[in-house]
Amino acid sequence: MMKASSLSPGARTQHVFGLVAIIWFKSAVSAAGEALELQTIPGVVAQCGDNVTLTCDASSLLLSDIRSFNWVGRNKSLCKHDDEHDPEVLCESTAETTHHKLTLTLINVMPVHQGKYLCKLSSKIGVKYTSSFVKVQDCFGGSDSSRNESHAVCWFNGVYPSGTVHWFQGNANSTESASTQEVEDQHGQYNIISTINVKKNLPYNCSLWIPGASKYLVTLVIQPSAVKVKASGSTQIKLQWICMMMEIMMVKFIM
Incomplete structure (x- = not known):
């Protein structure tokens, strides 16, 4: 029959000191991490x-x-x-x-x-x-509008977060009859263009609504008289951008 071995007093003391050292080291590291x-x-x-x-x-x-x-x-x-x-x-x-x-x-x-x-x-x-x-938030690069006898157009660039365009003729909300398109650029901003058929010889309001902020960022008043703009400089760029956006809208409409 085998007897269970037991540690000598010296070995037992050394073993206890080893355990204490390990516990102390872990506590020290933990305390240092917390500090x-x-x-x-x-x-x-x-x-x-x-x-x-x-x-x-x-x-x-x-x-x-x-x-x-x-x-x-x-x-x-x-x-x-x-x-x-x-x-x-x-x-x-x-x-x-x-x-x-x-x-x-x-x-x-x-x-x-x-x-x-x-x-x-x-x-x-x-x-x-x-x-x-x-x-x-609250990013806005600029806006503009134009109008002829049959259509009114407004556009907004450098917008973030994304917004929606609301149209009003007097107190009447005409948004449902408008066509709106947005394009995200490489910086994450949005360029938005919206077009509506003009039926009456009255001014229209075109407003950019930001749902995330629950507010209108800007409102444009578009008068009945058409304004002829010379296509030069920044205006030329704006008109090119409008043409591009209109092409995108026409393609989506046809599809």
Whole structure:
């Protein structure tokens, strides 16, 4: 019959000290991780063309303990503490003894820049991260209108978020009889054109409604008299754009 082996007093003491050391080490690492603070602004609201600055502050950590410290957005690394950064943004890194700041500046913000930006810090004691959300709203590039004996047209460019066009003749809502088309550009903004048959010799109101904001962004008053515009400069570009949009609308109508 075999007897269960038992540890000698010295071995038992050494074993206990080993367990205590392991527990102490885990506690120390956990405490250090909890002491590490990473802070940034939760959200920023901007208009098209703004420069947006996101700052991430890390404290209670020596520079030698940092493995990587960066801003991530749009599925790529944008800004790193070692001065490597995306050419489309500005990146600045400052460091003191136990305080480090990483600043990301988005230049000429457009709707395509909207989304979550992650500040991530990897160190010898673990990984920590926080995020900021950039929201883009109230973008508007410009508007214009024209009218002849049978039709009235109004157009809006550089719009975000997307809107709908409402037509009014006096107090009567004529939106259902209008034809509206929008095209999204490479920046995420919308160009919108709307056409309506003119039946009476009265002024029409053409209003851009933004459902997401529950408000009218701009209203154009289109008078009965037709205005002849010389096609030159920016007007020439506008007319070319209108022709392109009208072709798109005709194709969709035929299909």
